Each structure stands twice: as structure tokens, then as C-alpha cells.
Amino acid sequence: MKSIYPTVFWAFFTALGLLGTLTHGAPKVNPPRQFFPVYNYQDDWLVYNENYKNYVPFSQGVNEGTRFTSLYIDLVKNRRYSLLVHSENESYLFLEGALQNRIDAGKWQELNLDSLYRLYHKDELLLTLYGNPGIADKTVIICNKKKETDAETIAPARSSFINIKPVSLSPFGTFAGIALIIILILNAWIFNLNPLSFIRLINPIEFFNNDPRDQLSKINKPYSNTVIFFVVISSMMMGFTVIYLSVNRLNLFSVSTILSEKANTLQILGDFFILSLIFFLLIYAKYVFMVLAGNMLNLDKQVDIMFIKIVQSSYLFYALIFLVIFGLYSNHINWLDASRPYVLLPFLFFYLARFVGLYVVAKPTGSLINLYLFSYLCVIEIIPLIVSMKFAL
Numbered sequence: 001m002k003s004i005y006p007t008v009f010w011a012f013f014t015a016l017g018l019l020g021t022l023t024h025g026a027p028k029v030n031p032p033r034q035f036f037p038v039y040n041y042q043d044d045w046l047v048y049n050e051n052y053k054n055y056v057p058f059s060q061g062v063n064e065g066t067r068f069t070s071l072y073i074d075l076v077k078n079r080r081y082s083l084l085v086h087s088e089n090e091s092y093l094f095l096e097g098a099l100q101n102r103i104d105a106g107k108w109q110e111l112n113l114d115s116l117y118r119l120y121h122k123d124e125l126l127l128t129l130y131g132n133p134g135i136a137d138k139t140v141i142i143c144n145k146k147k148e149t150d151a152e153t154i155a156p157a158r159s160s161f162i163n164i165k166p167v168s169l170s171p172f173g174t175f176a177g178i179a180l181i182i183i184l185i186l187n188a189w190i191f192n193l194n195p196l197s198f199i200r201l202i203n204p205i206e207f208f209n210n211d212p213r214d215q216l217s218k219i220n221k222p223y224s225n226t227v228i229f230f231v232v233i234s235s236m237m238m239g240f241t242v243i244y245l246s247v248n249r250l251n252l253f254s255v256s257t258i259l260s261e262k263a264n265t266l267q268i269l270g271d272f273f274i275l276s277l278i279f280f281l282l283i284y285a286k287y288v289f290m291v292l293a294g295n296m297l298n299l300d301k302q303v304d305i306m307f308i309k310i311v312q313s314s315y316l317f318y319a320l321i322f323l324v325i326f327g328l329y330s331n332h333i334n335w336l337d338a339s340r341p342y343v344l345l346p347f348l349f350f351y352l353a354r355f356v357g358l359y360v361v362a363k364p365t366g367s368l369i370n371l372y373l374f375s376y377l378c379v380i381e382i383i384p385l386i387v388s389m390k391f392a393l
Contacts, residue, residue, distance in 0.1 A: 031108065039078075041140040042140075045058035045070070047070065064134045065133050066133060083143075086107070087105065087132075087139070089137050091131030092131065094129075095128075103131075171265045171268055172247050175243075175272065178269065186236075189229065197219065202315070202316065208361055209361075222308070231283050231311055234318055235277070237315075238279045239275030239279060240272065243272055245343070250336070286380065287307050289379075299372055302376075321346070352385075359377055
């Protein structure tokens with residue numbers, strides 16, 4: 001029996017040594033021959049911890065189930081070197097949270113650190129691999145390229161970058177969704193309040209209806225609930241347009257002086273309601289001046305008709321502008337930089353067309369009234385338009 005113990009001891013020691021050799025030798029992967037290894041990141045893997053809201057070192061036995069493993073690559077210290085990435089199984093490479101490309105199983109991918117530094121302008125770069133759980137099959141090495149040789153097993157990563165970047169959520173995007181909901185709710189409220197008037201007011205053909213027996217102004221006064229709500233919605237869409245242009249560095253009427261700097265969603269909403277109130281008051285201030293000018297020119301019977309048509313046309317035009325802006329922004333179409341010099345042209349064409357349309361549908365009955373009407377429209381439309389264009393930019 002005594003002779004068995006030494007045999008068992010040496011057998012156990014030999015098995016333990018072989019197991020340790022296999023364990024430490026499994027993840028060791030040599031780079032291609034034309035590269036000289038400088039630093040191996042095998043002991044620097046990180047995982048994101050939800051509790052700490054930060055990256056923490058990868059822990060064997062604790063993080064073995066995670067598929068996302070990350071590294072911080074020092075771009076400044078390792079410039080003029082190459083970064084080689086290898087995975088025994090198919091994996092996906094992310095840089096700064098953006099998907100770059102797929103890593104084929106058993107293939108090396110080379111990343112030029114000088115190019116990455118020029119591209120990202122950062123001292124450190126977050127590299128993430130997504131694939132099989134754990135880090136046993138993943139290898140990332142800083143290497144120095146010996147010389148230009150035929151690299152059969154290296155797949156250049158930059159030539160096949162997918163470069164899918166996650167959509168960044170901005171405060172304006174959240175605000176745009178909230179503004180859309182508010183405007184839709186108000187439209188639904190008006191429709192339930194007075195369906196017949198709502199349908200007629202959103203019908204563009206009604207703008208050209210000059211039948212004195214069937215005027216919208218007979219059933220909708222400027223101070224009626226339906227017209228007030230239409231003015232409120234038009235003011236909101238005007239405010240939305242001004243905020244959108246201001247966010248894109250087009251400061252109309254110097255509104256940036258009353259807007260919040262580096263605003264979040266709540267602050268943008270506050271600016272939106274302030275601008276909406278300002279536009280609402282300006283529209284009804286215009287109505288007051290229309291009444292005064294109408295009484296002076298004996299056109300007091302035309303005031304309500306023209307104000308309703310002004311509200312109707314403004315609602316339709318700014319609803320179109322709102323939908324175009326919302327659609328282009330939602331689809332991430334950057335159109336404003338190219339069309340910045342011409343951004344005021346649609347507004348200019350609209351107000352000039354409305355001037356002509358109001359003159360036609362007012363249907364003057366004589367040359368004197370014709371002259372009065374033209375003077376009246378110049379006071380309420382053309383003069384404010386000229387002043388606005390002068391101070392818009």
C-alpha cells in the first residue's frame with residue numbers, strides 16, 4: 001500500500017500541470033508573420049456594469065456569459081502601430097458604439113491607429129467585440145508591421161466598414177413629437193366642436209369662395225371658438241418653424257435672444273409656448289389694425305371676411321411647412337445647409353400670392369372702392385411683409 005501513494009501523487013501532479021498548460025495555452029494566438037507583437041490586450045478586457053454605469057474589468061466566472069467585451073485603445077501612445085483583431089468565432093466589431101464590420105471566424109483584421117486617430121480625433125478609442133460569450137476566443141494585439149508582404153489572412157477593416165451609427169436622440173426630436181401630438185389634439189378638439197366649420201376652413205377651395213350669400217364670416221366671427229383655435233394652431237406651427245430654424249443656426253428676427261441656450265426638451269417646450277403666445281397676440285393685433293384701417297376706408301364690412309381668409313390661408317400654409325419639416329427631420333435629411341440662402345423664398349411667395357388672392361376674392365364694386373381696397377391690402381399685407389423681410393435676418 002505504501003508504494004501506491006507516490007504513484008498517485010505524481011499522477012495527480014502531472015495531470016494538474018498538463019491542465020494548467022492547456023488552460024493558459026488555449027487563448028494564445030500568434031499574429032501573422034509580417035507583424036511584430038508590441039502589446040497584447042488579453043488582460044485588459046472590460047464589460048459594462050449597469051450598477052456603476054461604467055466599464056469595469058472583465059472577471060472570470062462572473063462575466064463569462066456576456067457577449068459584449070470592450071477595450072480602451074490609447075491612440076496617441078500607439079500611433080504608427082497597427083491594431084490586429086482576431087476571433088475564433090464570427091464576431092462584430094464596434095468603435096465608439098458604432099458598428100463597423102464583421103470579423104470572420106479565424107481571420108485577422110488590421111486597423112491602422114494613425115487613421116483612427118485622424119478619423120475620431122480622440123486620445124482613447126472604445127473598441128467593442130460582440131460574439132461568443134467570454135473572451136477566450138478573442139484576441140486584440142498592438143503590432144508593428146515589419147514590411148509590406150502578401151497578407152493572405154488579413155482582411156483590411158477600413159475598406160469594408162459598414163459604419164452604421166446609432167441614431168442620436170436630440171431634445172428637438174423629442175420636442176417635435178410632443179408638438180405634433182399637441183397640434184393633433186387641438187385639431188381633433190376643433191373638429192368635435194364644429195365639424196362643418198372645420199371642414200370648410202381646411203378646404204383650400206373655400207378661400208376663393210366670394211359668394212356674399214355663403215361667406216364663412218357669417219357663421220365664424222374672428223372671436224368665435226373655432227377661429228380662435230385655428231389662430232392658436234397656426235401660432236404653434238409658426239413657433240415650431242422658428243424654433244427649427246433657430247436650432248439649425250438660422251436666427252430669424254433675433255429670436256435667439258428669448259430662446260434658452262443649450263436647451264433640453266422642457267426648455268424648448270417653454271420657448272415654443274412663449275413664441276406661440278407672441279404670434280397669437282400679433283395675429284389679433286393685426287385684426288385690431290385691420291378694423292381701424294377698415295373703418296377709415298369705409299371697408300368695415302370686408303374686415304371679418306379678410307381676417308377669416310387670412311387665418312385660413314395661414315393655417316394651410318404653416319401646416320404644410322410643419323409637415324415638411326417634421327418629415328425631413330424624422331428621416332434625417334439635411335436640406336437646410338444647401339438651401340439656407342433661399343429659405344425665406346417660400347414665405348415671400350406665399351404672402352405675395354395671398355395679397356393677390358385677397359384682392360381678387362374681395363370683389364370690388366367700383367373704382368373708388370377698388371382704390372380703397374388696394375390701399376387697405378397694402379397696409380395690412382404688403383407693408384408688414386416688407387418690414388418683416390428687412391428685419392428677418
